[in-house]
Amino acid sequence: MGVIVEQFPLYAQGFLQTLRICLFSAVGALVLGTILAGFRVSPVPPLRMVGSAWVTVFRNTPLAVVLFAVAFGLPELGVNGSYFYFGVIGLTFYTAAFVCEAVRSGINSVSAGQAEAARAIGLTFSQSLSLIVLPQALRTVVPPLGSVIIAMIKNSAIVGAFGVGGDLFANGVQLTSAQGYAAGAVLIGVLLGYLVLTIPGGILLGVLERKVSVAR
Amino acid sequence: MTNTPMIRMASVDKHFGELHVLRDINLEVASGQVVVVLGPSGSGKSTLCRTINRLEPIDSGTIEVDGKELPAEGKALAALRADVGMVFQSFNLFAHKTILENVTLGPLKVRKASKSDAEKNGLALLERVGIANQRDKYPAQLSGGQQQRAAIARALAMKPKVMLFDEPTSALDPEMVQEVLDVMTTLAADGMTMLVVTHEMGFARRAAHRVVFMSDGEIVEDAAPDAFFSSPTSDRAKDFLGKILTH
Ligand SMILES: Nc1ncnc2c1ncn2[C@@H]1O[C@H](COP(=O)(O)OP(=O)(O)O)[C@@H](O)[C@H]1O
Ligand SMILES: [Mg+2]
Numbered sequence: 263m264g265v266i267v268e269q270f271p272l273y274a275q276g277f278l279q280t281l282r283i284c285l286f287s288a289v290g291a292l293v294l295g296t297i298l299a300g301f302r303v304s305p306v307p308p309l310r311m312v313g314s315a316w317v318t319v320f321r322n323t324p325l326a327v328v329l330f331a332v333a334f335g336l337p338e339l340g341v342n343g344s345y346f347y348f349g350v351i352g353l354t355f356y357t358a359a360f361v362c363e364a365v366r367s368g369i370n371s372v373s374a375g376q377a378e379a380a381r382a383i384g385l386t387f388s389q390s391l392s393l394i395v396l397p398q399a400l401r402t403v404v405p406p407l408g409s410v411i412i413a414m415i416k417n418s419a420i421v422g423a424f425g426v427g428g429d430l431f432a433n434g435v436q437l438t439s440a441q442g443y444a445a446g447a448v449l450i451g452v453l454l455g456y457l458v459l460t461i462p463g464g465i466l467l468g469v470l471e472r473k474v475s476v477a478r
Numbered sequence: 479m480t481n482t483p484m485i486r487m488a489s490v491d492k493h494f495g496e497l498h499v500l501r502d503i504n505l506e507v508a509s510g511q512v513v514v515v516l517g518p519s520g521s522g523k524s525t526l527c528r529t530i531n532r533l534e535p536i537d538s539g540t541i542e543v544d545g546k547e548l549p550a551e552g553k554a555l556a557a558l559r560a561d562v563g564m565v566f567q568s569f570n571l572f573a574h575k576t577i578l579e580n581v582t583l584g585p586l587k588v589r590k591a592s593k594s595d596a597e598k599n600g601l602a603l604l605e606r607v608g609i610a611n612q613r614d615k616y617p618a619q620l621s622g623g624q625q626q627r628a629a630i631a632r633a634l635a636m637k638p639k640v641m642l643f644d645e646p647t648s649a650l651d652p653e654m655v656q657e658v659l660d661v662m663t664t665l666a667a668d669g670m671t672m673l674v675v676t677h678e679m680g681f682a683r684r685a686a687h688r689v690v691f692m693s694d695g696e697i698v699e700d701a702a703p704d705a706f707f708s709s710p711t712s713d714r715a716k717d718f719l720g721k722i723l724t725h
Contacts, residue, residue, distance in 0.1 A: 375570035381559060382562075382563075383583070383588060383633070384556045384561075385584070394572055
């Protein structure tokens, strides 16, 4: 167990890297996923197609394959950047598909009459979505969205393993393979690092859930 | 009164899949006129109402509001809808907004009114429909009658050229029907152009200039209220009146 104390700086650095990957990806996936959900319920058929194609592709592809495609595909398209950048993009694209479906089911939980009344007073589609439907969808969207984000935090380990490096998981691997620490003890440290992210995250979500269910 | 009708529907047809819900509808509503639409359940009254602000698109024919043909989905359609007030059977007040917010949202976001103007006008309208004291409550805290009056105020806040009502009192407890009809009667007397789907015969006799009777997606009769109620010409209208007047 001494490894956790001895190598604390490496753990801390890994923790921060994981946190960075997760923060960027969470913000990206929430924004992109909400926009995609808007596409999926939009009156414009090409937008609906983009939305459902996105979900079909990214929900049915293993994350590792998505990361591979991003890291090797984007440079082909002339987009260059660090592995960190590609890792975040891959995780964002992948998670956005799940965010989209959670938000869409929330949108569907709001009675159709709300959107009709919004359109009837002359709000545009995007106004009716952002001012009337999404605020009411929030209540049903928070719990499934929480699961999506927690899954994303765990998936960030795949991003780390995929060459981004320096995150909790990659640093753990380095400790066992390169520096010869006992795997069990190292992994306990890694596990603690993830729990520090996911458990408070879960508690925060619970609070948020109670808050949005009180607010009408 | 100008020569351009406020609403003009010509040769309008609509299907829901196999079901032919609107058959060759021709209807004109002059500015300032109040038209009541009657007919058995499923005859297409709601659909007719909803095609006028294009909540339901049509298959063929033309619909004009104040001389302008309905635009396709987009900004122009939103602008047209702002001029056409709609009151639903189930009120559809925005559940997460207070009554005053419900009434000011359209003016703020669509008409780009200032907050103070929107609130001043909104409060005046709430006053007019008798629920100014409910301004800070949420819709679920109001009775059905109060909610429907708020919904009428919300539509009026857009200063519409015409108001569509789809069975505005059908979801109300009997003791609340009159308070909503009173608001509508006053509105009619003030010269608002109105198309009202309702089963309230008293309102039709008192406030309507014309009664349109629909059956199976067709307009079967179009007459003055007195003429329609005393001497309906079609068997379908006679049958319909026989059923509702015996209740
Ligand atoms: N969105 C819809 N999809 C399919 N059928 C519908 C839809 N809305 C209404 N209908 C059908 O169209 C017919 C006319 O409905 P409606 O206009 O609501 O009649 P009314 O208001 O006179 O009762 C009914 O048979 C109804 O079941
Ligand atoms: Mg109806």
